[in-house]
Amino acid sequence: MKKINVLFFILITIISTSVSAQTKVGDVTLPDNVKFNGEDLVINGAGTREKFIFDIYVGALYLKKKSSSASTIAKTDETMAIKLHIVSGMMSRSKMANALRDGFKKSTNGKTEKLNSRIEKFIGFIKEEIEVDQIYDIVYEKGKGSVIYKDGKERGHVEGLDFKEALFNIWLGTKPADKDLKIKMLGN
Secondary structure, X not given: OHHHHHHHHHHHHHHHHHHXXXXXXXXXXXXXXXXXXXXXXXXXXXXXXXXXXXXXXXXEEEEOOOOOOHHHHHHOXXXXXXXXXXXXXXXXXXXXHHHHHHHHHHHOOOOOOOOHHHHHHHHHOOOOOOOOOOEEEEEXXXXXXXXXXXXXXXXXXXXXXXXXXXXXXXXXXXXXOOHHHXXXXXXX
């Protein structure tokens, strides 16, 4: 009987450990840890991007170590990622492109002149139509730049820490795409 209790305890420990390695937001399950550029990142926080009353995507911020300082995160020159899991058919390629352009304008207070060609290059990596359950990883890889992955496959990258700061401030800046999502990404 003691052997059964010990085995039961070990099984429960294994199950609870594997379950705790994920974060659930709505119907989306996100990994608590990801690896980019050979570096392990941990989920900092996650939430849902809403437009009007509709859920558009689940977004998560991954860092080397947890932080609640949006400005420090955006300025830091180290590998980090934002994961976007599409949950609505209302998101299209053109809507994503327009949202990114608008986000860059807001994150730079309209001062996009030095970034415009890189913004268009980055948006150009989103070539196919966006569909429900696709996952976009927007990753700043130290030494390389801002990389976009679609369903785990690299689509391209743009160099520059200034670009990365403006890009991450779309979600973390003073005029974020979604204030509630920003708060949740910062672990609050």
